[in-house]
Amino acid sequence: MPDALDATPYDALLLLSFGGPEGPDGVVPFLENVTRGRGIPKERLKEVGQHYFLFGGVSPINDQNRALLDALREDFAEHGLDLPVYWGNRNWAPYLTDTLREMAADGRRRILVLATSAYASYSGCRQYRENLADALAALEAEGLEPPRIDKLRHYFNHPGFVEPMTDGVLRALEDLPEDVRAGAHLAFTTHSIPTAAADTSGPAEAHGEGGAYVRQHLDVARLIADAVRERTGVDHPWRLVYQSRSGAPHIPWLEPDICDHLEERHAAGVPAVVMAPIGFVSDHMEVLYDLDTEAKAKAEELGLPVRRSATVGADPRFAAAVRDLIAERAAVERGEEVTPCALGALGPSHHLCPVGCCPARAPRPAAAGADSPYA
Numbered sequence: 582m583p584d585a586l587d588a589t590p591y592d593a594l595l596l597l598s599f600g601g602p603e604g605p606d607g608v609v610p611f612l613e614n615v616t617r618g619r620g621i622p623k624e625r626l627k628e629v630g631q632h633y634f635l636f637g638g639v640s641p642i643n644d645q646n647r648a649l650l651d652a653l654r655e656d657f658a659e660h661g662l663d664l665p666v667y668w669g670n671r672n673w674a675p676y677l678t679d680t681l682r683e684m685a686a687d688g689r690r691r692i693l694v695l696a697t698s699a700y701a702s703y704s705g706c707r708q709y710r711e712n713l714a715d716a717l718a719a720l721e722a723e724g725l726e727p728p729r730i731d732k733l734r735h736y737f738n739h740p741g742f743v744e745p746m747t748d749g750v751l752r753a754l755e756d757l758p759e760d761v762r763a764g765a766h767l768a769f770t771t772h773s774i775p776t777a778a779a780d781t782s783g784p785a786e787a788h789g790e791g792g793a794y795v796r797q798h799l800d801v802a803r804l805i806a807d808a809v810r811e812r813t814g815v816d817h818p819w820r821l822v823y824q825s826r827s828g829a830p831h832i833p834w835l836e837p838d839i840c841d842h843l844e845e846r847h848a849a850g851v852p853a854v855v856m857a858p859i860g861f862v863s864d865h866m867e868v869l870y871d872l873d874t875e876a877k878a879k880a881e882e883l884g885l886p887v888r889r890s891a892t893v894g895a896d897p898r899f900a901a902a903v904r905d906l907i908a909e910r911a912a913v914e915r916g917e918e919v920t921p922c923a924l925g926a927l928g929p930s931h932h933l934c935p936v937g938c939c940p941a942r943a944p945r946p947a948a949a950g951a952d953s954p955y956a
């Protein structure tokens with residue numbers, strides 16, 4: 582038996598995710614949950630609904646999270662980390678508020694949150710913190726004592742997140758026909774967001790052109806491209822590109838889009854492209870539809886060989902990284918010295934989002950940050 586790992590003062594981990602429908606009847610209610618008050622054009626919603634219907638109305642994200650829960654529980658058990666793991670979502674069952682109510686009933690008082698988003702941004706960080714504040718307020722309104730909640734730091738540059746993606750890119754390159762492999766370009770993709778949201782992502786000192794969101798993705802892309810060069814001896818040119826644009830057309834979002842990028846690479850004579858969805862922790866609908874369906878159809882039409890590399894999903898190295906992040910944060914909370922683990926040029930992310938980090942368009946209470954109204 583390995584030595585027990587100390588998670589004190591924490592008594593539970595909460596996997597906090599987006600959620601997705603699990604059948605055709607869920608698609609419209611799910612989209613209503615996602616878009617409440619977010620001003621997304623009706624046309625776009627119809628279109629995205631079709632993406633889900635194409636897959637029987639079932640989002641892949643819930644099964645991905647179930648697999649991650651299994652991987653986490655297995656890793657914790659193997660390493661003597663005695664910490665129960667719960668799961669709650671923003672937009673679909675199990676809903677966050679229900680999970681938090683259950684956790685309170687189980688006597689959990691100090692909760693650590695793992696969000697299924699690795700980078701700084703309003704959608705990937707503060708919005709989850711707002712969801713936590715809403716759920717805590719709901720518990721208070723029911724007369725329950727709200728537990729104390731902290732959120733794990735951004736893990737985009739943790740080796741347990743980067744290394745599985747590097748392996749995925751190597752496998753995707755291997756899978757390309759040999760005659761185009763050495764000339765292949767790498768297209769690292771992530772969710773497009775409004776440029777205004779990108780520019781204000783991360784702490785105030787990171788604001789500016791693209792903000793922490795773009796800088797963090799560039800750091801991961803460079804790390805993977807460098808590791809691929811070291812392993813293969815081939816310098817594959819790369820670029821960070823975007824996918825899954827939403828919102829009104831007159832509002833600027835991060836560009837170029839992956840499909841435009843494939844067209845442009847093809848026109849420039851590039852013989853093949855590996856699409857590496859570094860912005861997604863697992864195979865979300867954006868990966869299955871926007872890359873595996875839409876972008877691959879575009880490549881087919883162009884006659885451009887493409888491969889899509891794997892997301893991290895439930896890789897045991899990622900589960901081990903989560904355990905490492907928990908041990909690190911618990912030690913910090915106990916007032917001990919820690920050496921946070923991080924690759925790349927940016928260093929380990931903050932433990933507590935400072936005031937003004939990833940601001941919302943309309944300010945709302947957010948938990949688990951320096952501006953939290955909760956302890």
Ligand SMILES: CC1=C(CCC(=O)O)c2cc3nc(cc4[nH]c(cc5[nH]c(cc1n2)c(C)c5CCC(=O)O)c(CCC(=O)O)c4C)C(CCC(=O)O)=C3C
Binds near residue numbers: 602642704
């Ligand atoms: C940065 C980012 C992530 C990555 C971080 C993270 O992983 O959290 C992410 C994840 C996800 N987004 C998802 C689904 C959707 N996102 C939408 C809309 C939007 N996303 C945005 C950003 C992000 N989204 C934004 C700025 C909008 C515009 C509206 C708004 O400002 O809020 C819409 C509405 C329709 C549309 O417009 O596309 C849907 C259906 C799913 C579930 C997928 C599945 O079922 O597998 C997941 C994991």
Ligand SMILES: [Fe+2]
Binds near residue numbers: 704772
């Ligand atoms: Fe989204």
